[in-house]
Amino acid sequence: MSVLDIAKGMGVTLGHLFKKPVTVRYPDEPVDIKPRFRGRHHLLRHPSGLEKCIGCSLCAAACPAYAIYVEAAENDPNDPTSPGERYAKIYEINMLRCIFCGMCEEACPTGAIVLGHEFELADFRYPDFVYGKEDMLVGTKGSKWQRREAQAKNEDVKLGFKAGPRPELEGVDY
Amino acid sequence: MKVKVNDAELELKAGTSAIDAIFAAGYDVPYFCSQEYMSPIGACRMCLAKIGAPRKDRDSGEWIIDEQTGEPKIFFFPNLMASCTTAIMEGMVIDTLSKEVKDAQNGMIEFTLVNHPLDCPTCDKGGACELQDRAYEYGAGQSRFVFDKRHQEKHHALSELITLDRERCIHCKRCVRYFEEIPGDEVLDFIERGVHSYIGTLEDGLPSNFTGNITDFCPVGALLDSTSRFRGRNWEYDHTRSSCLDCAVGCAITIDARTGRIERIKAARNTQVNNDWICDGGRFGHEYVDADERLKTPLIRRDGKLTPSTWEEAAAFINDKLADLGAKETGIILRADATLEEGVAAKALAAQLETGQLDHFPRLAASVIPQGVRATLNDVATSDAILVLGDVSEEAPIVDLRIKEALKGVTPPELMPHGVPLADLRLKERMPRQREILTVASPYRCDLMKHAGSTLTYPAGTEVELLASLLQAANGEGEISEEAAMRLGSSPEQLNDLLKRLSGAKNPVIIYGAFVLAASEASNAVQALAKAVGAKLLAIGPMANSYGLEALAVLPSHARYSVQEMLRGSAKALIVSGLDVAKDAEAAKALKELELLVVHDSFANATTELAHVVLPAKTAYEKEGTVVNLEGRYLPLKPAPVENGQSEDFCGLVKFLGETMGTRLEGRSVRSARRLLKKRLQLDLSELSEEGYLSPAKAKAASKFKLKESYELEGNLLLTPSMIRHEQLSRNAHLHAVYGDAALRLNPADAVAQDLNDGDVVAFELQGIERQAVIKRSEAVPVGLMLLPALPEQPAALLWLEPTKLIKAAVAEVLA
Ligand code: SF4
Ligand code: SF4
Ligand code: SF4
Ligand code: SF4
Ligand code: FES
Numbered sequence: 001m002s003v004l005d006i007a008k009g010m011g012v013t014l015g016h017l018f019k020k021p022v023t024v025r026y027p028d029e030p031v032d033i034k035p036r037f038r039g040r041h042h043l044l045r046h047p048s049g050l051e052k053c054i055g056c057s058l059c060a061a062a063c064p065a066y067a068i069y070v071e072a073a074e075n076d077p078n079d080p081t082s083p084g085e086r087y088a089k090i091y092e093i094n095m096l097r098c099i100f101c102g103m104c105e106e107a108c109p110t111g112a113i114v115l116g117h118e119f120e121l122a123d124f125r126y127p128d129f130v131y132g133k134e135d136m137l138v139g140t141k142g143s144k145w146q147r148r149e150a151q152a153k154n155e156d157v158k159l160g161f162k163a164g165p166r167p168e169l170e171g172v173d174y
Numbered sequence: 175m176k177v178k179v180n181d182a183e184l185e186l187k188a189g190t191s192a193i194d195a196i197f198a199a200g201y202d203v204p205y206f207c208s209q210e211y212m213s214p215i216g217a218c219r220m221c222l223a224k225i226g227a228p229r230k231d232r233d234s235g236e237w238i239i240d241e242q243t244g245e246p247k248i249f250f251f252p253n254l255m256a257s258c259t260t261a262i263m264e265g266m267v268i269d270t271l272s273k274e275v276k277d278a279q280n281g282m283i284e285f286t287l288v289n290h291p292l293d294c295p296t297c298d299k300g301g302a303c304e305l306q307d308r309a310y311e312y313g314a315g316q317s318r319f320v321f322d323k324r325h326q327e328k329h330h331a332l333s334e335l336i337t338l339d340r341e342r343c344i345h346c347k348r349c350v351r352y353f354e355e356i357p358g359d360e361v362l363d364f365i366e367r368g369v370h371s372y373i374g375t376l377e378d379g380l381p382s383n384f385t386g387n388i389t390d391f392c393p394v395g396a397l398l399d400s401t402s403r404f405r406g407r408n409w410e411y412d413h414t415r416s417s418c419l420d421c422a423v424g425c426a427i428t429i430d431a432r433t434g435r436i437e438r439i440k441a442a443r444n445t446q447v448n449n450d451w452i453c454d455g456g457r458f459g460h461e462y463v464d465a466d467e468r469l470k471t472p473l474i475r476r477d478g479k480l481t482p483s484t485w486e487e488a489a490a491f492i493n494d495k496l497a498d499l500g501a502k503e504t505g506i507i508l509r510a511d512a513t514l515e516e517g518v519a520a521k522a523l524a525a526q527l528e529t530g531q532l533d534h535f536p537r538l539a540a541s542v543i544p545q546g547v548r549a550t551l552n553d554v555a556t557s558d559a560i561l562v563l564g565d566v567s568e569e570a571p572i573v574d575l576r577i578k579e580a581l582k583g584v585t586p587p588e589l590m591p592h593g594v595p596l597a598d599l600r601l602k603e604r605m606p607r608q609r610e611i612l613t614v615a616s617p618y619r620c621d622l623m624k625h626a627g628s629t630l631t632y633p634a635g636t637e638v639e640l641l642a643s644l645l646q647a648a649n650g651e652g653e654i655s656e657e658a659a660m661r662l663g664s665s666p667e668q669l670n671d672l673l674k675r676l677s678g679a680k681n682p683v684i685i686y687g688a689f690v691l692a693a694s695e696a697s698n699a700v701q702a703l704a705k706a707v708g709a710k711l712l713a714i715g716p717m718a719n720s721y722g723l724e725a726l727a728v729l730p731s732h733a734r735y736s737v738q739e740m741l742r743g744s745a746k747a748l749i750v751s752g753l754d755v756a757k758d759a760e761a762a763k764a765l766k767e768l769e770l771l772v773v774h775d776s777f778a779n780a781t782t783e784l785a786h787v788v789l790p791a792k793t794a795y796e797k798e799g800t801v802v803n804l805e806g807r808y809l810p811l812k813p814a815p816v817e818n819g820q821s822e823d824f825c826g827l828v829k830f831l832g833e834t835m836g837t838r839l840e841g842r843s844v845r846s847a848r849r850l851l852k853k854r855l856q857l858d859l860s861e862l863s864e865e866g867y868l869s870p871a872k873a874k875a876a877s878k879f880k881l882k883e884s885y886e887l888e889g890n891l892l893l894t895p896s897m898i899r900h901e902q903l904s905r906n907a908h909l910h911a912v913y914g915d916a917a918l919r920l921n922p923a924d925a926v927a928q929d930l931n932d933g934d935v936v937a938f939e940l941q942g943i944e945r946q947a948v949i950k951r952s953e954a955v956p957v958g959l960m961l962l963p964a965l966p967e968q969p970a971a972l973l974w975l976e977p978t979k980l981i982k983a984a985v986a987e988v989l990a
């Protein structure tokens with residue numbers, strides 16, 4: 001190894017020293033997330049307001065981690081929850097089991113379940129990792145813990161990321 | 175006959191269908207309309223195959239030879255043939271693999287899907303659907319038809335129990351054929367024609383007791399079980415094959431459970447017992463198991479209140495009490511659908527407590543094990559002269575279906591390498607039935623009479639007289655007099671005809687149930703009659719394991735220790751399993767006097783109100799064990815995964831009691847009970863096959879019968895067995911909606927005389943038991959008789975009830 005080589009190496013180092021840093025001061029500043037990042041799931045609705053999920057359990061069947069539990073029921077024709085006869089009465093995902101593989105999204109025949117961008121899912125107690133419908137339907141912002149925190153402080157939920165648009169996430173607004 | 179399927183040559187019986195030849199050779203064709211045990215009709219055109227056969231020269235009678243090969247020349251049919259309706263011929267060649275056949279299969283799938291909605295994600299059949307599977311295996315993968323599909327009604331409730339989706343129907347006609355061919359109740363048919371045709375009924379509802387079976391074999395999700403609607407997907411259920419314990423037949427069932435609940439019950443196949451069918455009582459009668467009020471923890475009465483506890487504490491509590499008491503005075507009562515293993519446990523406990531007070535209930539006066547030659551259900555199905563005494567359609571519904579099988583005159587199909595033949599060419603649509611082989615005698619007009627050549631409505635309680643007259647005539651000890659026959663609601667000709675038919679038949683069978691078993695004279699008479707005419711006997715016991723518990727001798731050591739006596743004070747302590755004995759006011763009085771009352775049950779009831787200790791019991795669907803059905807066949811029970819808290823079967827109870835007593839009792843577990851039974855029966859019950867094991871018949875000599883001067887079998891109210899378990903009906907919402915509350919049926923003339931109208935609710939006391947019933951006028955009931963469903967605590971019998979004691983509920987409330 002010659003002196004020249006060492007100088008070259010140091011040159012690279014020095015060059016980086018004067019570049020704009022890539023480090024983000026998370027959580028004070030939001031991280032930039034790529035549009036196809038797979039985070040916490042969203043349950044979407046049709047523009048009419050009806051839930052897209054029809055409670056078919058295909059996501060549960062596709063899930064390699066057995067993270068999803070669906071229990072269906074019959075729609076009340078006068079006040080339907082989803083189009084058609086069947087809707088998900090119980091829809092739960094255990095975020096501790098989930099490996100964020102996206103298979104559920106792939107399996108869903110109606111595009112009801114889509115993996116979004118939220119990743120700040122840390123929490124304290126085991127049951128708090130089981131996300132029900134109310135935790136995932138569009139309009140719900142943040143993880144369970146973030147929402148608890150925000151409520152306690154009487155603030156809005158603050159998400160620690162910025163993300164580009166993704167067409168599958170119809171109606172989700174970060 | 176020699177046939178060649180693709181490359182396989184095989185030897186089959188003449189009359190076999192080509193589709194069965196294909197399956198026997200290990201090949202496969204798709205099919206929708208063929209169904210085991212039903213007539214093949216070639217409706218779906220899915221089973222197409224290229225079929226040919228050699229021909230003989232008309233003049234010489236020699237096979238026409240192919241000049242090139244020197245072998246007989248194969249002449250193929252000009253078109254592809256539906257293999258389900260084609261019988262095999264000598265030298266037939268069947269091809270299922272060529273491109274021509276594949277293209278035809280593709281095309282047929284495409285046609286079938288033209289009007290089939292894309293419902294799979296929401297359809298309860300999804301994952302177990304024949305159309306899905308066949309489209310996947312044989313379809314082209316895409317359709318060229320892009321126009322709108324047919325639209326029809328999507329959820330038509332055929333009955334409270336069955337939902338029909340008319341868009342999904344592929345017109346295979348299985349359901350229509352089923353009703354005509356199996357139960358013989360023609361209630362469904364196609365309405366309209368062509369693409370507009372749909373399945374429908376003439377009236378509302380499905381007036382049959384065997385409606386649920388159509389949901390099992392409908393190849394698509396057109397007919398579905400409403401009770402499990404949207405409860406889970408097919409791959410999510412735990413399937414447990416077990417036996418139904420709702421009656422003495424013991425049909426094979428599959429229990430589908432999910433997250434600790436039973437969501438549905440389907441029929442399973444037992445070619446010896448129920449073929450592929452079960453009754454609606456057995457299929458839909460499970461909802462009570464998951465009721466919220468189910469007992470799940472042991473309870474001990476402390477300071478007058480039942481408080482939650484553990485099995486160990488409860489066992490210690492019982493043990494202490496028994497020690498104070500001198501255990502000899504303890505009585506043990508099992509319900510007659512307890513398993514053999516539970517019977518062993520009860521016997522071991524009785525031996526340990528040195529008590530002879532052990533019994534099972536309901537147990538009628540006569541033995542349920544016929545003395546004489548026993549008939550199997552397949553004997554019934556192949557019989558050429560059948561005498562039925564009683565209302566079998568309600569007592570043991572599947573016996574009713576097996577009798578109707580005999581009326582077709584087609585023996586049960588021989589099994590092929592792939593099981594029951596898919597297309598039995600001997601069966602036809604709307605076959606003529608040989609009704610003349612069937613005689614039904616009952617105290618009222620029962621359902622089966624519609625199918626019988628000869629029917630006899632005798633006055634209730636005259637079973638002995640009827641059988642004695644037949645016996646006398648059969649033995650040549652005297653003619654049947656005009657007057658005697660009249661008294662029995664019959665004529666000498668009818669009775670003589672019956673005798674002639676029975677004694678002239680090759681395989682005559684006499685089937686009798688509770689009305690005969692209620693009197694030992696009647697039971698003796700029927701056995702003597704069977705001997706005289708050379709008939710086989712089938713006795714229908716009151717419950718699923720009546721036969722087994724009697725054979726195991728779960729019986730009192732002395733007549734003065736029967737259940738009735740135990741409930742009248744012969745015991746100082748009592749362990750009751752599965753029976754609400756305190757329904758009976760007089761028994762309740764005696765129970766209050768007991769030093770110790772232990773109740774082993776799944777639900778709180780009048781008896782648990784009085785109990786010192788309440789122990790949670792497993793239901794029939796949760797037990798492992800063995801029962802013996804009415805033919806004497808050992809049938810296995812397998813536990814379904816049901817959330818039942820700390821429930822235990824009787825073996826569990828004996829285990830905990832034994833542990834506190836410091837001994838290891840036989841029957842403390844199913845395994846230990848089976849060890850003992852293995853020694854006794856030379857039969858390892860843990861290795862029982864799915865079809866069960868028919869215990870070798872011990873042809874005992876028929877008991878002697880002598881007609882006594884008089885029998886005290888009189889009354890105006892007949893407690894009748896029923897398919898529905900009335901004691902659990904309030905917790906079976908769907909069945910309740912269809913069958914309603916227990917009905918008191920009586921002749922319209924009597925109803926008018928008593929000023930009772932249809933739908934009136936009456937309350938009354940019947941031998942100490944408070945009963946409530948809805949009045950139902952019925953021409954089927956003779957004048958002067960009333961019919962009321964029996965209960966486990968109040969089995970079939972003939973009683974007196976003053977009509978004036980019938981208090982209309984509204985009045986009763988005022989009086990109270
Ligand atoms: S992302 Fe993958 S692991 Fe997570 S719920 Fe969906 S299928 Fe299951
Ligand atoms: S999210 Fe999609 S796949 Fe899952 S149950 Fe709902 S509709 Fe079916
Ligand atoms: S309802 Fe089902 S069984 Fe009946 S004809 Fe239609 S597809 Fe066949
Ligand atoms: S016939 Fe008897 S054993 Fe068979 S399903 Fe009905 S109740 Fe159960
Ligand atoms: S035509 Fe339907 S199975 Fe043969």
